[in-house]
Amino acid sequence: MNMTQSAKPGTLPVPPKVRKQSGWSGFCKNMRQNKLLLIMCLPAIVFFFIFSYVPMPGIFLAFVDYKYNLGILGIFTSPFVGFKNFEALMANGKIWILTRNTVLYNLVFLTTSNIMQIAVALMLNEIASRWFRKVSQTIMLLPHFISWVVVGVFAGSLLNTDKGIINSLIRASGGEGINFYANPAYWPWILTFVNLWKGIGYGSIVYFAAIMGIDAEIMEAAAIDGANAWQRIRHIMLPLLKNTFIMLLLFSVGGILRGNFGMFYNIVGASNAVLQDSTDIIETFVFRALMNNFNFSQGSAVSLYQSLFGCLLVMASNALVRRLEPDAALF
Amino acid sequence: MANASVKAPAPPHMRARVHGIDDRSSIVLKTISYIFVSVFSILCLVPFWLLVVASFTAESEIIVSGYAFWPDTISGRAYEILFLSPKKIIGSYVVTIILTAVGTFVGLICTAMTGYALQRPDFVYRNRISLYIYFTTLFSGGVVPFYLLIVVGFGWKDNYLSILVPTILSSWNIILMKNFTRSIPHSITESALIDGANDFVIFLKIILPMSAPSLATVGLFIALGYWNEWYNAMLFLTQKTTYKPLQLFLYEIINKAAALRDSAAQANVPPQDLPGESLKMATAVVATGPIVLVYPFIQRYFIKGITIGAVKG
Numbered sequence: 001m002n003m004t005q006s007a008k009p010g011t012l013p014v015p016p017k018v019r020k021q022s023g024w025s026g027f028c029k030n031m032r033q034n035k036l037l038l039i040m041c042l043p044a045i046v047f048f049f050i051f052s053y054v055p056m057p058g059i060f061l062a063f064v065d066y067k068y069n070l071g072i073l074g075i076f077t078s079p080f081v082g083f084k085n086f087e088a089l090m091a092n093g094k095i096w097i098l099t100r101n102t103v104l105y106n107l108v109f110l111t112t113s114n115i116m117q118i119a120v121a122l123m124l125n126e127i128a129s130r131w132f133r134k135v136s137q138t139i140m141l142l143p144h145f146i147s148w149v150v151v152g153v154f155a156g157s158l159l160n161t162d163k164g165i166i167n168s169l170i171r172a173s174g175g176e177g178i179n180f181y182a183n184p185a186y187w188p189w190i191l192t193f194v195n196l197w198k199g200i201g202y203g204s205i206v207y208f209a210a211i212m213g214i215d216a217e218i219m220e221a222a223a224i225d226g227a228n229a230w231q232r233i234r235h236i237m238l239p240l241l242k243n244t245f246i247m248l249l250l251f252s253v254g255g256i257l258r259g260n261f262g263m264f265y266n267i268v269g270a271s272n273a274v275l276q277d278s279t280d281i282i283e284t285f286v287f288r289a290l291m292n293n294f295n296f297s298q299g300s301a302v303s304l305y306q307s308l309f310g311c312l313l314v315m316a317s318n319a320l321v322r323r324l325e326p327d328a329a330l331f
Numbered sequence: 332m333a334n335a336s337v338k339a340p341a342p343p344h345m346r347a348r349v350h351g352i353d354d355r356s357s358i359v360l361k362t363i364s365y366i367f368v369s370v371f372s373i374l375c376l377v378p379f380w381l382l383v384v385a386s387f388t389a390e391s392e393i394i395v396s397g398y399a400f401w402p403d404t405i406s407g408r409a410y411e412i413l414f415l416s417p418k419k420i421i422g423s424y425v426v427t428i429i430l431t432a433v434g435t436f437v438g439l440i441c442t443a444m445t446g447y448a449l450q451r452p453d454f455v456y457r458n459r460i461s462l463y464i465y466f467t468t469l470f471s472g473g474v475v476p477f478y479l480l481i482v483v484g485f486g487w488k489d490n491y492l493s494i495l496v497p498t499i500l501s502s503w504n505i506i507l508m509k510n511f512t513r514s515i516p517h518s519i520t521e522s523a524l525i526d527g528a529n530d531f532v533i534f535l536k537i538i539l540p541m542s543a544p545s546l547a548t549v550g551l552f553i554a555l556g557y558w559n560e561w562y563n564a565m566l567f568l569t570q571k572t573t574y575k576p577l578q579l580f581l582y583e584i585i586n587k588a589a590a591l592r593d594s595a596a597q598a599n600v601p602p603q604d605l606p607g608e609s610l611k612m613a614t615a616v617v618a619t620g621p622i623v624l625v626y627p628f629i630q631r632y633f634i635k636g637i638t639i640g641a642v643k644g
Contacts, residue, residue, distance in 0.1 A: 150382075
């Protein structure tokens, strides 16, 4: 009856930190005191339960021989085959190609984009004209707002063998056109560039904000002491950006086995088998297993492998960061 | 997430630029900066330019000499065909706008509520619920069980709910919102509690009005996600759905010859006369146009929002 009453600490002073009470009566008291806050979290709790936790046991698909017509419960009644799905992936070497591509692309994307984002943020800081800075920031952020489908159109209009502008320019200067879509060797470069193109604007804003947080007096003092522009960047700005860098890196390390499906699917093309050796990543493989081959079990096996290693990587990197730089750790 | 000791951005006069000092290294650095930033900005715009130009180029010219920075023969034929029987594209627009509006509204309210509750230091379950939400970013069942859940479990194949519901909340947005809201001093909540307001009233009447910049940012993230969404649409919408969301509509025009033939038939144009290439480009322009037009007005909030979110640690 007096639930609402005690939730309203009208007579009681609010303690600075409510300590958690133990035992059953304590639990009831906690629930009462936090009732409204719990209700406010309820939509999110239910949402993640249904769309994230309920599908988790479905990963059991990886260990059975599943057919689509069996429905959901078929996951658990299909014949158990142990690690057969994994063995098949290892036997044809597919899993190594997928891992290699996914991890290497991510490592290259991470390093190149962070370096370029920090560089652009430092450059923006050098730009004295407010107008110029605002306009260039706005323009550089624009690619972030475009869907991968449209980026795919962009890539096509640049790279198309007969009509693409790059080949037109090459031919106009007397060269031989390049058939990008038949040559896997170009793609690591193309994809890295596209990734930079889409991501520099956003990332440089994050780093620029961190630079803005640096006290100008430190910079002035350094300048008066005779540090030139490079030395100020090297010895003051970069060390101060380190925390932001570590945090962003940490957020990314867990995803090192997660590829950007939209990017690879739209830019490389849905069914370009010629390029697969250098462009097939875990996501595109799972997608094909699901939509083209209906091999749900093998797709799940790859997903399980991906989730498990990603999870371990986050734990490991967090432990490492906790040791080196306790403030930057995630949890 | 435990590291968000929020530091206010330094006031303008103490920011980290030292303009008074113009030694040689500074001048070199400045020159490089201006040149590089200009070149990169132009690179960001070039594809947009190419796209618009190609959509206005006569089909015969694209076939013969490819895309160009400037067309010899300007033609509005592609747009003419696109809007000759505008039912499909207008339907796509309506679907996308409704999905974006509903998804953003509901998603933003739930995200803000959760974000506020999770940063309250006196909320006993905040760490457990945070972990519960964060864990979903670490481990997932993968696409296959998710697909089965939506298609077999809910029976949402060819149902717009399959696009609206699964992306309405994201753990990143909740974490972001939580960090944003933390910059509002807890003492405000405390004094309102002493005055007898309950948690929900505090959230609605005090916290929400104070969170305008962060709501704008997270709202933009969510809206952008819906506008650019095509993945779930591709998984769950088949030919039975007449009006596809805009990005999927575009995807099919580009990648499926059938979709192109279909629009030719609708416009009563013989397939061989269809300006295929410029039509693809025109569809891309129409699908992207609203974003590029709205963009200059919203990017301010966006940059501000990322900046608030970024100044941590």
